[in-house]
Amino acid sequence: MTFLDHAIEWLRNEAFEMSLLACAGVVILIIAAALWRFAPNPMGQALPIPLAIIAMLFLGAGLGGTLGTPAKIATFTEAYALDPRAFLYAEKARVEAFQILYTYTIIGAAIAFAIALMLFAVSEQAMLRAIAICLVFLGLSGLVIDMFSKERSNRYYGAIMAEVSQSEHP
Numbered sequence: 001m002t003f004l005d006h007a008i009e010w011l012r013n014e015a016f017e018m019s020l021l022a023c024a025g026v027v028i029l030i031i032a033a034a035l036w037r038f039a040p041n042p043m044g045q046a047l048p049i050p051l052a053i054i055a056m057l058f059l060g061a062g063l064g065g066t067l068g069t070p071a072k073i074a075t076f077t078e079a080y081a082l083d084p085r086a087f088l089y090a091e092k093a094r095v096e097a098f099q100i101l102y103t104y105t106i107i108g109a110a111i112a113f114a115i116a117l118m119l120f121a122v123s124e125q126a127m128l129r130a131i132a133i134c135l136v137f138l139g140l141s142g143l144v145i146d147m148f149s150k151e152r153s154n155r156y157y158g159a160i161m162a163e164v165s166q167s168e169h170p
Helices: 003-038 042-046 048-067 069-082 084-098 100-122 126-168
Strands: none
Touching (some): 042 126, 048 069, 048 126, 069 084, 084 126
16 A cells, blocks of 8 residues: 555545545534424523524535545645655655644533533523533534544555655655
8 A cells, every 4th residue: 555545545544434424414404404304492482593503504514524635635636646756755744734623622621511510500591501502512523523534544544654655765
């Protein structure tokens, strides 16, 4: 397996993850619509708008990540064909640069959970509680997505470092 194969595998796995996110957006949108139409109580009637916002975020990110993959594959293939070594080191730098985002996700999820707990503690309003539930859902979703992303990132970075080692010590 060449390094380009590893890079393309990375992109395809990322696209799969993004397509699942888009599917989750569709499911959440259906749930929001069902609540909008059939919810018999104030809490059920408050949830559709915050859920629809999350659904749109998921759909936008998921479709953007999925539909952009063929262009990324073409760009990667072209860059690798021009200069495999430069491509390798560019990928190494790119992967190292986004590792901090995993820490930001944990911090963001903690903040979302704290705000949600605060909203539940201080308010009986259905809309504020619906927003709180959606914040918990958003924080948890971010953690789940990043759990899989970090696993793929570590595997890809291992392939990068193996290739770096091989290119420096043939």
